[in-house]
Amino acid sequence: MDGTATERFEAGRPRLASLAYRLLGSAADAEDAVQDAFLRWQAADRELIEVPEAWLTRIVTNLCLDRLRSARARREHAAGARPPEPLLEGDPMLGPADTAEQRESVSLAVLTLMERLSPVERAVYVLREAFSYGHAEIADILGITESASQQHLHRARRRVAAARRRGREADPAAARAVVEEFLAAAASGRTERLVALLTDDATAISDGAGLARTPALYRTPERIAAVARAGFRPTPAKRRLVGGSPAFHHGLVNGSPAVLAVLGDRVVGTVAFEIRDGRIAGVHGIAAPDRLVRLTEEWRRRASDPPVIAVW
Template structure:
């Protein structure tokens, strides 16, 4: 590949990474997918590529579809809840997040919901919602009929939208609540933590069998509070908590020295924590740890 062609690919890399990450929920796999697209681009007949951006988006989308199909079997064998990998978004890695809608589109809540979709539904939804593709463009990328893409999109919107309607994407209130959670955690203020939890709060932890974590989501304020109280007494001595923008919203990072122990993201309803997702699997923290080390 010539230097000029490599430079051209680099202009597309951020957008391609954002597409792959939304499709896969894995930053490391998204990087690998973009690298595979780079290799295909380098070996392609440039004269046959009229619109490089569209050509690369199609390649990345289809590489992601292949990965998602094989990932389903692996995730069925995964130990405990499978959660997407957290990504620091304050550095623009997923593109500009200037509105509540853009932030919600990359939130942990949305990525978790996208796991409910079939790979093809997910591709249609992401291309339409996150990248504003028309149905004709989506049909060309996926080699499906336009009518089929419209049907897939309607089905995906219904499956995702019903759940998201329960929550209030309010960045200011979310930041305030997470910082209150941060203060209570630093101070060991269990009573303060309990007051921040909704009655029907659900706490999910992803340890992947690599570290200790709850094997099932914990449901209800009393059970979540007992879990947090036990964790505070057992594991959190010497742990430092910091606030960081993860997936478009303020989240909580836990450190022991230079070791990143966990990243916890929250969903807020009526000013309280309604959902929390704690990623503690060290493999899934590698990308965000590298991001924070560069900050």
């Protein structure tokens, strides 16, 4: 392959990776899909490709659809979808964030809800909401009719909206204050204060550090508060599990305020919060080591603020 063709692909790699991540919910799988697309780009007769960006978008989208339809993906979906892989703010794989739709499409809440969609519905939703493709373009990418694209988008939007109540986008400073208050209340065991910080319809999901077969879902403020109090309370067993006493830092994960548990230069867990009208509507806890690899790599590249809790 000539250098110009490689440069053209590399120039579009971040956008392709962002597309694949939204479709798959996994940074590692997204990187694999983009690399597979590169191999196809290498082997293609590029003189016949009129619009490389459109061609590569089609290839990556359909590679992701193949993965979503695979036997392994069906087994995981039947058993209970794994939480999406969290990404630190500023990671190029998060992709465009100019509109509310683009920011929402990469939130952990929406990525989790998209597990309920069929592969084609998910692809149409991502291409339309995050990348602003028209239905004619989506139809060409997916090999369906424009009418089918419109129907898939309508169903996808309806399913996501039915499970999600929107509020005003939270002011970053106010959201951080709510999260820090939640962390302080959890660490000190103030259950009543935790309940007051949660919306009446709050939900929480935890991957159980990857030790459980399926994620745990909690649906009432009282139950979430009890789990948070137990989860943030330090014990010798927990310190042994993570290999020491981590510090807790504030951060942004997939556009949401989050707490990151950091041991040395390694992120050993993250809890991201969905804020709605000044209260916490959603909690996403992820501590499975294989889901924190890329987040840890990004964490190591930047200077961090002082921890909210220095010694746990």
